[in-house]
Amino acid sequence: MSLEAHVTTFLACIIPIYVVAFLIYVVRVVKGPSISDRVLAVDALSFDLAAFLVILGILFRTAILVPIAIVLALWVYALDVYVAKYLEAREMGD
Amino acid sequence: MIKLVGYEAINWLLVILGEVLVAIGVFCDLMGALGMLRFPNFFVRLHAATVGTIGGAVVPILGAALIAAGCDFLGYYRWFMAGAALVTAVLILIIAPAGSHVLARATHKSKTVPVEPKVVDMLEEEESKGGG
Numbered sequence: 001m002s003l004e005a006h007v008t009t010f011l012a013c014i015i016p017i018y019v020v021a022f023l024i025y026v027v028r029v030v031k032g033p034s035i036s037d038r039v040l041a042v043d044a045l046s047f048d049l050a051a052f053l054v055i056l057g058i059l060f061r062t063a064i065l066v067p068i069a070i071v072l073a074l075w076v077y078a079l080d081v082y083v084a085k086y087l088e089a090r091e092m093g094d
Numbered sequence: 095m096i097k098l099v100g101y102e103a104i105n106w107l108l109v110i111l112g113e114v115l116v117a118i119g120v121f122c123d124l125m126g127a128l129g130m131l132r133f134p135n136f137f138v139r140l141h142a143a144t145v146g147t148i149g150g151a152v153v154p155i156l157g158a159a160l161i162a163a164g165c166d167f168l169g170y171y172r173w174f175m176a177g178a179a180l181v182t183a184v185l186i187l188i189i190a191p192a193g194s195h196v197l198a199r200a201t202h203k204s205k206t207v208p209v210e211p212k213v214v215d216m217l218e219e220e221e222s223k224g225g226g
Contacts, residue, residue, distance in 0.1 A: 003105060004167045010113050011161075017120045021150070024127035028139075036136045036201040043193060044130060044143045047151040047186055048123055054158040054179050055116070063171035066178040069155075073186050080193035084200035 011059045018052050039083045046076040108164030115157025122149025136207040140198055147190040155183040 025045040032038040050069035057065035085091075126146025133139045159179035162172050201207055202217060209215055 003109060003165065007109060007161060007165055014116060014120055017124055021123045021127040024131050028130045034136060034206050036197060036206055037139060039197060040136065040139060040143050040194065041130055044126060044146040047147045047190055050182060050186065051119065051151040051154045054155050054182065057175060058158060058162055058165065061168055063175050066175050066182070069182045070178065070185060073182060073189060077189040077193050080197050084196040087200040087204040087206060
């Protein structure tokens with residue numbers, strides 16, 4: 001078995017487990033009783049989506065998917081800080 | 095010929111190491127998702143979020159960086175992919191705990207969710223005594 005076939009098979013087996021984890025996170029995002037639960041679930045979902053993008057980049061032999069993961073992680077951190085600011089001060093800030 | 099065999103062996107070593115890390119990360123990701131679904135309230139779910147972000151995102155990205163460094167069929171851009179994946183992993187390692195701490199602090203201060211299984215809550219006592 002060549003290296004390329006080995007890596008492709010392994011990553012193709014990893015993909016469905018990630019998709020199942022994403023679906024479970026989405027259940028919590030929809031169900032979450034409070035705004036904090038939803039934001040926490042979106043947080044974990046997006047960081048895992050960043051890992052998924054890197055794996056897809058190897059599987060599709062596309063280097064351009066990896067910098068998108070950096071941007072996604074930074075925007076989710078911005079979402080955390082915005083929601084925390086709103087919860088604490090009841091305003092979005094100037 | 096000897097040199098070529100050594101190069102192949104290093105590639106295989108990098109790929110196997112990366113696949114072990116990705117497998118650990120996928121397991122942590124599934125466990126974090128199940129915990130996020132099953133745990134009773136927000137402050138308990140913070141634990142599942144940590145398992146899902148550090149174990150489920152940082153570790154597989156490091157493994158993917160090793161795999162990308164070992165796959166020479168990706169061409170010259172594999173070094174770009176490995177470096178960018180390493181930067182992403184370190185970035186998530188810094189900003190995921192910062193984000194969840196910010197969110198937990200704001201949730202506690204705004205009393206959005208009651209702190210359910212608790213023994214002592216010094217922060218709440220201090221706020222009610224000192225007026226915030």
